[in-house]
Amino acid sequence: MRTVAVTRIGSLRDPDESTRGRIGVVDFPDQELGPEDVRIRVAYSAICGSDPHLAEGFFGTDVPIGLGHELSGVVEALGERATRNGLSIGDRVAGNFLRFCGTCRPCQEGKQQFCENIQEYNRPGMAETVTWHESQVYRLPDDVSLLQGAILEPTSVAVRIADKTNIKVGDRVAICGGGPIGQLALQVLKMHGATSLTLIEPIAERREMALRHGAEHVIDPVGENQLERADQITGGRGFDVVVDASGSTRAVTGLLDLAAKGATVVYGAMYPHDFAMPLNLTDYLYTKELTLTGVFVSPYAFPRALQVLPHLDVSELTEAVFDIEDAVEAFAVHVSGAHPKVVIRCNRIDEEVRR
Numbered sequence: 291m292r293t294v295a296v297t298r299i300g301s302l303r304d305p306d307e308s309t310r311g312r313i314g315v316v317d318f319p320d321q322e323l324g325p326e327d328v329r330i331r332v333a334y335s336a337i338c339g340s341d342p343h344l345a346e347g348f349f350g351t352d353v354p355i356g357l358g359h360e361l362s363g364v365v366e367a368l369g370e371r372a373t374r375n376g377l378s379i380g381d382r383v384a385g386n387f388l389r390f391c392g393t394c395r396p397c398q399e400g401k402q403q404f405c406e407n408i409q410e411y412n413r414p415g416m417a418e419t420v421t422w423h424e425s426q427v428y429r430l431p432d433d434v435s436l437l438q439g440a441i442l443e444p445t446s447v448a449v450r451i452a453d454k455t456n457i458k459v460g461d462r463v464a465i466c467g468g469g470p471i472g473q474l475a476l477q478v479l480k481m482h483g484a485t486s487l488t489l490i491e492p493i494a495e496r497r498e499m500a501l502r503h504g505a506e507h508v509i510d511p512v513g514e515n516q517l518e519r520a521d522q523i524t525g526g527r528g529f530d531v532v533v534d535a536s537g538s539t540r541a542v543t544g545l546l547d548l549a550a551k552g553a554t555v556v557y558g559a560m561y562p563h564d565f566a567m568p569l570n571l572t573d574y575l576y577t578k579e580l581t582l583t584g585v586f587v588s589p590y591a592f593p594r595a596l597q598v599l600p601h602l603d604v605s606e607l608t609e610a611v612f613d614i615e616d617a618v619e620a621f622a623v624h625v626s627g628a629h630p631k632v633v634i635r636c637n638r639i640d641e642e643v644r645r
């Protein structure tokens with residue numbers, strides 16, 4: 291089964307071709323269909339901002355490392371006991387690449403994100419098919435296309451970020467980073483009644499995209515003094531909610547100065563694992579009483595992500611589509627930043643449906 295994979299560890303941005311990380315299309319063995327499993331013929335699988343971190347060896351260095359966790363497709367086969375979700379062959383679906391086992395201590399304590407068996411079903415989905423446990427699979431509503439369905443997983447992250455902000459209607463909100471998670475969080479927090487909604491982002495196209503989808507203000511952190519702009523926007527009080535969706539080591543410290551007293555700051559991105567965040571916690575935690583938190587994965591968020599997805603505009607996140615044969619080019623485009631999101635078409639299912 292053809293699967294997009296990291297075939298050499300290294301930075302995908304390395305200018306030296308001889309040491310640069312490499313992506314390839316590799317033949318992986320088919321995954322076994324267990325009695326409670328669902329085999330999905332993958333339609334679309336989106337490249338995630340975390341995929342280049344995998345190429346750098348963040349989660350291990352044994353290549354090939356299969357990629358793909360933001361996907362949609364149609365049900366191709368069902369295990370004999372995969373009947374509890376009412377799924378049928380041919381259903382259009384998307385879902386959670388992680389399975390929460392429900393049996394371990396963290397699952398039983400209602401902390402599924404710390405499930406001790408979380409990797410059991412984490413299988414590469416930038417492939418012709420992927421086999422998941424039934425509990426990971428969600429049927430797409432009729433008004434969500436397969437292409438939009440590939441955005442369900444990042445939408446679940448935006449929903450979880452919103453959960454962790456504890457936002458109240460009318461709170462002033464700033465989001466740092468105009469990539470897919472930042473753009474989706476912006477739309478989701480807008481639904482929550484965010485005001486003075488501000489996106490901080492150095493790339494002009496991404497600032498303009500945010501303005502098209504509900505941002506009231508944008509800040510260029512390179513060309514402008516972001517603290518002065520934040521003071522202007524909030525009347526010197528700061529933002530009640532600050533979200534980092536950039537993963538930028540340069541951005542993260544300055545963000546705390548944008549926060550109002552008593553604000554919540556959510557670090558909703560992935561950072562290099564050797565990065566020590568330089569924070570003066572005495573000031574931020576004692577005198578400002580900030581709540582600092584993060585997001586690892588998104589338990590309990592998928593049913594609600596499915597509810598909000600038809601109300602989000604994800605058209606600009608699904609414009610760049612490459613066939614699986616062209617995965618190397620697709621990753622080059624992703625790394626170039628020319629599109630906020632790049633999607634791989636793993637099978638031409640949309641065309642088959644039309645026929």
Ligand SMILES: [Zn+2]
Nearest residue numbers: 338339340360
């Ligand atoms: Zn992702």
Ligand SMILES: [Zn+2]
Nearest residue numbers: 391394397405
């Ligand atoms: Zn568990």
